[in-house]
Structures are given as C-alpha cells and as structure tokens.
Amino acid sequence: MKRVPTNVARPENRFVGRASELSTLDEALVESRLVTLIGPPGVGKTRLAKEIAAARAQDLAPRFPAGVWFCDLSTARTEGDTAATVTSAIDAWDPARAGRALLVLDNVETVIDDAARTISGWLSASPALHLLVTSRERLRLEGERLVELAPLEVPRVDEGGKSTDAIELFLDRARGVAPSTALEGAQRRAVDELVRALDGLPLAIELAAARARVLAPTQILEELSRSTALLRASRAVVPRGQRTLDETLAGSWSMLTPAEQRALAACSVFAGSFDVRAAEAVLEIDLDAAGDPASGSVLDLLQALRDRSLLSAVEEPSGERRLVMLASVKAFVAPRLEEEARRRAQRAHADHYLSLIGASPENDARSGRARIALERANLLAARAHALAEGRPRDALRIAIALAVLSSSMSYGWSRELIDEALSRVDRTDGDSLVGWALEARGSLLRFLGQAQQSLAELERARAIAEQSGDSALLARALIGLGNGAANLARWRTAHEALERAITLLGSRADRFFEGRVRTMVAAAYFNEDRLDEAAAHLQAALALQRQEQDRSFEAMSMTSTGVVALSRGAHTDATVALEEALSAHRELGDRHWEAVTIGYKGSLALDRGELDRAKSLLEEAARILGELGVRRAEAIVLGHLGHTATLRGSYDEALTHYRAALAWHRLASPDYEGLVLGAIGALSALRGDIASAEASFGAAEQALAAYSRPSFVVALELGRALVDVASAERAFAARDMEAAAAHEARARGALAAR
The missing domain is CATH 1.10.8 (Helicase, Ruva Protein; domain 3)
Known part of the structure; x- marks a missing residue:
C-alpha cells in the first residue's frame, strides 16, 4: 500500500480528550474544502489540527492521497512569507497540481488578510485541495466552515471527583x-x-x-x-x-488597534460573564475620555475582540448570549489598563450593577434570583470596589441583594457580606436601608439557628419601618417575626404577625408576597398538626404563586404539599409532589430547599421501611444543609437519621445523631427538643436502661408541656410504651403480677391511641 506523503508527526506527549471536537472537525473536512479552527490563545488549536492531520495521513483508505501537509505561519508577516513557508515545507509546491491533498496552515492570524487572498487563489486553482486553517479570527471567505474550539471541560463545584x-x-x-x-x-x-x-x-x-x-x-x-x-x-x-x-497573548495584543487594546483592558474589570449593556456602560466612559473618533461603537469593538477570540461567548439557558474573558487573557491585559482608566472603568462598573438592582431592596425577590445569580461575580466585584472607595451604603445595598442567593451559597456567607458593610455605615434614626439590612440579617440568623438574635434584629427592622413609614419593610419584618415565632412554637404570636403582614400586603395589592406568606402560614399550621388548614393555605399560595410566576416559592409550596400528604400517610401523593418540587428546586439552583425535599423523600422511604434508601437520602440532605448552615432543618434531618439508625439496630450511631439534633433544637426549636428527648428515651428502653429511659421521658414531657404538638405527644407515648413493655416483662419475671398488668395496660393504651 502506498503511503500518503506527509510532513506531519504527532508530538511525543499523549493527546488528551477532544473526542467530540475531532469528530466535528473530521465531518467539517468532508463537507467543506476550507475549514477554519478558531479559538483563544492557548486553547489547543495547533495540537488538535496536528492530531487530525496525523490521523488522515495514516488512513488505510486515504481520503487525501496527494498528501497531508502542515505549515506553521507564526513567523509570516506578508503574502510572500506565506507562500515561502508553504514552499519550504512542501517541495515544488504548486497549488494547481496539488491534487486531493490536505494542507494545514497554523497561526494564520499573523497574516490574516494576505493569507485570505492567497488561500482564495489556491482553492480556485485546485478544485480537489482541502485546507484546514487555525486562527484566532475567521478568514471571511466564501464557503469557509468555522469550527470554534472551547476550553476543556472542568468539573463544577458540586462535581468534586468527576473526571474531565x-x-x-x-x-x-x-x-x-x-x-x-x-x-x-x-x-x-x-x-x-x-x-x-x-x-x-x-x-x-x-x-x-x-x-x-x-x-x-x-x-x-x-x-x-x-x-x-x-x-x-x-x-x-x-x-x-x-x-x-x-508569547501567544503578546502576539494577539500587538495585532489590536489602540481602541481595541483600551476596550479589552477595560473589560478586565468584569468578573465572570457580562452582557453587552454592561460593556457599554463601562466602555463608553473610556471612549469618551479617549476622544478617539476612529474607535467606532462599543458594539463594533466587542465584535472585533470576539472575532479575535480574545472574548468568548457563553449562552445561558434563557438563550441570552454573554461575553467572558478567560483568566489567562485577563491576567495579561489587566496590568495594561492605566490607573486613571481603571478607576473610571471600576466606577462605571459599580454604578451599572447598582442600577441593575435598583435603589430599594423591596423588589429584589421579584427581580428574580436567576438574574442576581447570573450577575453574582460582578455584584461581588462592585461591592468590593464600593468598600474600597469608601461607599459602604452602596456595598450594603449590593449585599442585601445578594442575600437572595443564601439558599444556594450559604447563610453565613450572606451574613458576613451584610455585616462588613453595615459595620461601616453611619446609622441615623429611621434609615430605611439600615432597616432592610437588619431585616435580611434577622432572617439569615434564623436559618443559622440563632433564634433570639434573629428576633432582636427583626424587631429593630420593624421599629425603623414604622418610624420611616416604609410599609414594604414593615411587611417584610412582620413576615420574619412570624416565621421566627413559629420556629419557637409560639403559634399565636406567629399567626398574629403573619396575618398582619397579609393585611398590609393586601393594602399594597402585593399579591407576589401575599402568596409567599400563605406558604409560611401553612407551615405554621402544619407545625401545629392542623393539616387541613395547612393544605388549604398551600392551595391558596400555589394559586397566587402561579399567577405571579413566583417559581421559587411555588416549588417550596409543592414540597410542603408533599410533606402534608406524607403526614396523612398518602405516600403516592407525597411522592408525586416531592419529585415535582425537587426537579424545580434543582432547576432554580435552590440547594436549601433541594436538601429539605431530599430529606422528606428520606422520611417517605423510612415510612415505607426502605431503611437503606432512607439513610442515603437523609445523609445527603444533612450534608447539604450543613454546608449551607441551615441549622434547624439540619437538626430535623439528623433526628430522622437517628430514627433510621435505631430501626437498623445501630444504637450508638442513633444516639450520636439524636445528640447533634438536640443541641440545635434547644437553640432554635424547643418543641422538637421534646421529640428528640423522647426518641433518646425510647433508645434507652431498647437497650434495657429503664432508668435512663424514664429520665429522658420525664425531660421530654417537661419540654413539650408548653407546646401544642399532638403528634409529638403521641410519639412520646409510644416511646413510653416501650418502657412499659420492658417493665411488664421484668415485673412478670419477678412474679409481681399487679405491676406487670399495670405496665401492660398502659402500653396497650398508648398503642390504641396511636
């Protein structure tokens, strides 16, 4: 078999990955005679081109029998240089006689305009010739097929250990x-x-x-x-x-016009991706300061930088296209931004993102966590710049907006952002912004298990709202106070605060937050074991949330609907609701409620006797909630893990989980303290330690005495039944028939009540 003429040799080190890109490039060479492989400096265009060329040179049934040739044009600067480089690589190069050959031209961006004319001539002269070009920008020739090479896949933060x-x-x-x-x-x-x-x-x-x-x-x-x-x-x-x-970046930089260089350097103030409107806000300031009439529009500059692969494009699920600068490009161009230009760009950047979130925190929830999540990196950068420039109120406003991401990031993270800015703000009586910060901080502290501190901050927020006449802040403070009271099992206080919030929201025709409060009222009723009232409020909440397109709380209401069904023993209904909710939470990136829903799926599995599945689900839920710092929900899940371990016969493991749960419940949810103490008592009874069991049950009864939780009382009575059964057996062994009969009767009574 005749070998294909070639000068291509694979590099000695191994070619890694790029299977789909190789396939795409191979198909492109079948469909087009001119394929341009474009991408940013360092993305691996040369290596991929060599790999495909080497593979075609070794074809058993050669697709390019006239030869596969590789030519590096990195030192070429003129049309003559291009021809000379090809001639030196291929003896007696004559495009008219090239035949069915593949010619790879690497680094064409160094001589892009001249190379385009040369390539066009070669393709016309040789109908069988195929060209694969690597470049940081396209040739703009008719029939050119573009293949854009992106960086390699990296594992996401939540994909630790994934091989990419x-x-x-x-x-x-x-x-x-x-x-x-x-x-x-x-x-x-x-x-x-x-x-x-x-x-x-x-x-x-x-x-x-x-x-x-x-x-x-x-x-x-x-x-x-x-x-x-x-x-x-x-x-x-x-x-x-x-x-x-x-060296590769310096080459790209040298080919930019002064206006393009200034624009690229100014774009280094962005963190993560950014949209065209943000770029216009930053770059127009620079264009005005430079006074260069040849600069063109911001859109023209962005297009030029994108064409040269110095800015990349990413597409969001919504279809929105955004720009991003790779870290390597940013590291190269940022030092080239003059200090005065940097200050202008950073100020314009901060002002733009402040305008994006608006002056008042009232509409943060309505604007959507998706938008704030998309701009998180830039908002954090704007916040840092505001603090550095001595503008703590701007930094505080941004921190309050970012608090809507707490359920995805962590509640401690959000509190730290607010605390740092709040500590630098000069507080005055009736300062509404400070009131909003205290409201956000109070809500964060509640999730972090600091119940009393939470209520204190929310009371301060309410006082500021009443003093300043900010009805939106007052409604939000009342909502926080209602939720805090419910967590502490102060049901009457919770309902009073939440119903007052609903009345206030109604007077403002705020159906968006009314829908949210209905979900919270349902949670309070659920925690009182008033399942019918909880279900009714959830239906009302879902109707409002769907009408207002509040997908975040709609998903929460679906989780709660599943929990109500689970409590009623309607396992099929619970499964449907929890699965629907879990899908929505994951789509929205809400890790807090994703974990809560996973935890209740674990409880469902526990109800069904699927102990291994329950353990796996509950452990996953506890891990996520622990990372986020959602202490009350984490403690509830730890209690379920204790019950699962008890049923599995792992008593030491069960006690560890119960004790961990008990520590948080004593701080944030005292009604659950009684439930967990009862569970520890039941565990002691199973181990035959009747004295410890009795002590735990006594403490549980005392803890539950102040709270109306019928289901918890029933659970405690069932735990006591275990002690009575064990005591009856001991009395019977001691021939104390009267005592045995009394213990047996009490155990039967508890089981009958259940």
Whole structure:
C-alpha cells in the first residue's frame, strides 16, 4: 500500500480528550474544502489540527492521497512569507497540481488578510485541495466552515471527583515530570479548583502541571492564588517548539488597534460573564475620555475582540448570549489598563450593577434570583470596589441583594457580606436601608439557628419601618417575626404577625408576597398538626404563586404539599409532589430547599421501611444543609437519621445523631427538643436502661408541656410504651403480677391511641 506523503508527526506527549471536537472537525473536512479552527490563545488549536492531520495521513483508505501537509505561519508577516513557508515545507509546491491533498496552515492570524487572498487563489486553482486553517479570527471567505474550539471541560463545584478532560490533561502532564503524582483527597480537590481557575485552557493547564516537578497541586494552586506568574512560565517549563502563554497573548495584543487594546483592558474589570449593556456602560466612559473618533461603537469593538477570540461567548439557558474573558487573557491585559482608566472603568462598573438592582431592596425577590445569580461575580466585584472607595451604603445595598442567593451559597456567607458593610455605615434614626439590612440579617440568623438574635434584629427592622413609614419593610419584618415565632412554637404570636403582614400586603395589592406568606402560614399550621388548614393555605399560595410566576416559592409550596400528604400517610401523593418540587428546586439552583425535599423523600422511604434508601437520602440532605448552615432543618434531618439508625439496630450511631439534633433544637426549636428527648428515651428502653429511659421521658414531657404538638405527644407515648413493655416483662419475671398488668395496660393504651 502506498503511503500518503506527509510532513506531519504527532508530538511525543499523549493527546488528551477532544473526542467530540475531532469528530466535528473530521465531518467539517468532508463537507467543506476550507475549514477554519478558531479559538483563544492557548486553547489547543495547533495540537488538535496536528492530531487530525496525523490521523488522515495514516488512513488505510486515504481520503487525501496527494498528501497531508502542515505549515506553521507564526513567523509570516506578508503574502510572500506565506507562500515561502508553504514552499519550504512542501517541495515544488504548486497549488494547481496539488491534487486531493490536505494542507494545514497554523497561526494564520499573523497574516490574516494576505493569507485570505492567497488561500482564495489556491482553492480556485485546485478544485480537489482541502485546507484546514487555525486562527484566532475567521478568514471571511466564501464557503469557509468555522469550527470554534472551547476550553476543556472542568468539573463544577458540586462535581468534586468527576473526571474531565481538563483533569486528565493535568494528571498526564504532571506525571510526565513527576511520575508519583497522585490525585487523592486534598490534592484532588486542589486540581479541581486549579483547572477551574485556569478556565480549562490546555496551555495554562500544561504550564501548571509542569510545576509538579517541584510543587504539589495544593502548592501550585496557592502560587496561582497569589500571583499569575505561573502563567508567565519561562522556557524551562515549556515543551520544545511550543510558545509560552505570554508569547501567544503578546502576539494577539500587538495585532489590536489602540481602541481595541483600551476596550479589552477595560473589560478586565468584569468578573465572570457580562452582557453587552454592561460593556457599554463601562466602555463608553473610556471612549469618551479617549476622544478617539476612529474607535467606532462599543458594539463594533466587542465584535472585533470576539472575532479575535480574545472574548468568548457563553449562552445561558434563557438563550441570552454573554461575553467572558478567560483568566489567562485577563491576567495579561489587566496590568495594561492605566490607573486613571481603571478607576473610571471600576466606577462605571459599580454604578451599572447598582442600577441593575435598583435603589430599594423591596423588589429584589421579584427581580428574580436567576438574574442576581447570573450577575453574582460582578455584584461581588462592585461591592468590593464600593468598600474600597469608601461607599459602604452602596456595598450594603449590593449585599442585601445578594442575600437572595443564601439558599444556594450559604447563610453565613450572606451574613458576613451584610455585616462588613453595615459595620461601616453611619446609622441615623429611621434609615430605611439600615432597616432592610437588619431585616435580611434577622432572617439569615434564623436559618443559622440563632433564634433570639434573629428576633432582636427583626424587631429593630420593624421599629425603623414604622418610624420611616416604609410599609414594604414593615411587611417584610412582620413576615420574619412570624416565621421566627413559629420556629419557637409560639403559634399565636406567629399567626398574629403573619396575618398582619397579609393585611398590609393586601393594602399594597402585593399579591407576589401575599402568596409567599400563605406558604409560611401553612407551615405554621402544619407545625401545629392542623393539616387541613395547612393544605388549604398551600392551595391558596400555589394559586397566587402561579399567577405571579413566583417559581421559587411555588416549588417550596409543592414540597410542603408533599410533606402534608406524607403526614396523612398518602405516600403516592407525597411522592408525586416531592419529585415535582425537587426537579424545580434543582432547576432554580435552590440547594436549601433541594436538601429539605431530599430529606422528606428520606422520611417517605423510612415510612415505607426502605431503611437503606432512607439513610442515603437523609445523609445527603444533612450534608447539604450543613454546608449551607441551615441549622434547624439540619437538626430535623439528623433526628430522622437517628430514627433510621435505631430501626437498623445501630444504637450508638442513633444516639450520636439524636445528640447533634438536640443541641440545635434547644437553640432554635424547643418543641422538637421534646421529640428528640423522647426518641433518646425510647433508645434507652431498647437497650434495657429503664432508668435512663424514664429520665429522658420525664425531660421530654417537661419540654413539650408548653407546646401544642399532638403528634409529638403521641410519639412520646409510644416511646413510653416501650418502657412499659420492658417493665411488664421484668415485673412478670419477678412474679409481681399487679405491676406487670399495670405496665401492660398502659402500653396497650398508648398503642390504641396511636
């Protein structure tokens, strides 16, 4: 078999991943004679092109029998340079006689306009010739097929331990210089964080991995967090024949116009992705200051930077297209932004995101957690800039807006954001913004299990609302006070506060928050074991939430609907509602209520006697709630885990769970304290420790005496029945028939009541 003429040799190190990209590129070469592989510096265009070229050169049934050729144009600057480079790579190059060949032209961006004319001529001269071009921008020729190469997939924060191409590349290159490199425990977590910080950019990952000869992954990550010098590696750690990341970026920078350079540098103030409107807010300030009539519009500049692969595009589930700057590009261009220009850009950036959330926190929930989540990184950057510039009120406003993300991030995280800004604000009587901060802080403290501190902050918020005449703040403070009272089993106080909030919201025609409060009222009724009233309020809440398109609370109401069904023993209805709710919580990114719903699925499994499934679900719920700091919900789940362990015969494990739950319930939900003490008593009875059981039941009765929780009282009586059964057996063994009969009668009575 005749071999295909070629000058292509695969590099010595292993090609990692890119299976779908190889397939896409191969199909493109079948469908088009001119394929341009575009992407940002360091994304791996050259390596992918060499891999596909080497594969085609080794085809058993050659698709390109006239040859597969690779030519590097990185040093070419003119049309003549392009022709000379190809001629030097391919003896007696004549495009008219090229035949069915594949010509790979690498780094065409260095001579883009001249190369386009040359390539157009070659394609016209040779109808069988195919060209694969790598470039940071397109050629803009008729018939050109674009294939855009993105960075490698990296594991998401919630996908710890997942193997992706980025992880595999790091491991392969690290073991090339340090064969003993292992990815376990902290080192594996460090690599996950490292490849995320490097945006999955192959060249950056390879440069980082090359440091494994002297540094462990945790140390590499620490070095990167302190400085981007790791991305500016010397030739000592770069494979022979490969350019450093600095060199590739410097080449791209040099090809930009002054206006494009200023725009790219100004975009470095963004954190994460940003939309065109945000870019206009930042860049128009810079354009006005520069006074360059040749700059063009902001949209023109963004298009130019996107065409040169220095800005990437990401598409949100909504279909919205946003721009993002890779970390390596940002590290290169940020120092090139002059100090005065940086101050202008940062101020414009902060002002834009402040305008996005609005002056009053009243509408934060309505604007949607999805929008605030999308802009989280930029809002955090704007907050940091506001603090640095001595504008704590702006920072506080942003922190309050970010609090809607607490159920996805963590409640402690949100409280710290508010506390830092609030500590710098000069407080005056009737300051509405401070009132909103106290309301948010009070709600956060409730979830964190600090019940009394929560109520104190909410009372301060209510006082400010009444003093300032802010009815929206007053309604929100009443809602917080109602929820706090319900957690402490102060049912009358809870209902009074929540009903007053509903009246106030009705006077404001605020059906959005009325729907939310209906869900909270239902929760209070549920906690009193008034299931019919709870179900009725949930139906009213769902109607309002669907009308107002409040998907977040609609999902919460569905979870509560499932819990009511579970309490009634309607397992099928409970399953349907909980599954629907769980899907919605995950779609919305609400980890708090995702975990709560998973916990109740565990309770459902427990009711059905599926102990292994119950244990798995409850452990997952407890883990997430612990990470978020939702202490009351975590304690409830720990109690269910204790019950599961008891039924499994793992008494020590059960006691550990019960004690952990008890510690939080004593702080945040005293009615549950009695329930858990009763469970500990039942556990003691099962172990034959009747004295300890009696002591626990006595403490449980005392804890429950002040609260109306019929189901908890029944649970306590059933626990006592275990003691009576054990005591009856002992009395019978001692031939004390009267005592045995009394214990047996009390046990039968408890079971009959159940």
